[in-house]
Amino acid sequence: MSQALSQAKISKIFSFSCIALFATVVTGAVTLPTNATKGEGFGLLSHSGTPSATGTSNGYYYSWWTDGAAQATYTNSAGGQYTLSWSGNNGNLVGGKGWNPGTNGRVINYSGTYQPNGNSYLSIYGWTCNPLIEYYIVESYGLYNPLSAALKRGLVTCDGANYDILMTTHTNQLLINSTQTFQQYWSVRNPKKNPRGLISGSVNTGCHFAAWQNLGMSLGSSHNYQIVATEGYQSSGTATITVS
């Protein structure tokens, strides 16, 4: 899944300013579509269901991205709640609510239902700039465990649970002949929370970030968004999650 995801993420990583800036610099004369910096207009395939979007909903930042290959519906509801349902066993999508910018020490709570059928993650998910880092604190997942394609860097115990720490490298072919390599940092709860119904948890992000730092995995100097995301890859499922 990690490797296969890299192409799909071409569009996802255009959805915020540090990358839009980078893309503008490295691609020179290439003009990005108008909506590129909003995470729209970059679907590799025609969109089905809810178009990609970011914004604010009831006091929470939300980010919803789909490559358009799945039939997917993302809905913001009251407070920190969102609902995602997807089907078709095709494509890549990720959405959720949280904050923008993220912070280094937020305790993030989530509760609801999570029922993936196939490859999926339920994670604290975010990005930093300088350097560009994509991070996941995976609370639960469907079939695919990210550990299966990565070297384990270490272990950490946070909030009373054990997590495997991983680092992976992504080399993405960006628009027109430019590539960017960036690191992904992972904490993967072991054992994962049950992905077949009710789910809840409290995640002290600072505990993970400090453990990563101790392993030489430093986040960037500024945070972009930080959400509780449901991700699907060539799968189907439903999630209704409330973030606080």
Ligand SMILES: *[C@@H]1O[C@H](CO)[C@@H](O)[C@H](O)[C@H]1NC(C)=O
């Ligand atoms: C940009 O987004 C707006 C609003 O979502 C939409 O009406 C417009 O068609 C989009 N433009 C492009 C080039 O995708």
Ligand SMILES: *[C@@H]1O[C@H](CO)[C@@H](O)[C@H](O)[C@H]1NC(C)=O
């Ligand atoms: C991309 O690279 C190919 C092969 O080197 C070249 O032919 C093409 O002109 C390049 N495209 C742009 C937009 O630079």
Ligand SMILES: *[C@@H]1O[C@H](CO)[C@@H](O)[C@H](O)[C@H]1NC(C)=O
């Ligand atoms: C998060 O959960 C913890 C532990 O249950 C609780 O003490 C805290 O008040 C909650 N915070 C929010 C913002 O809901």
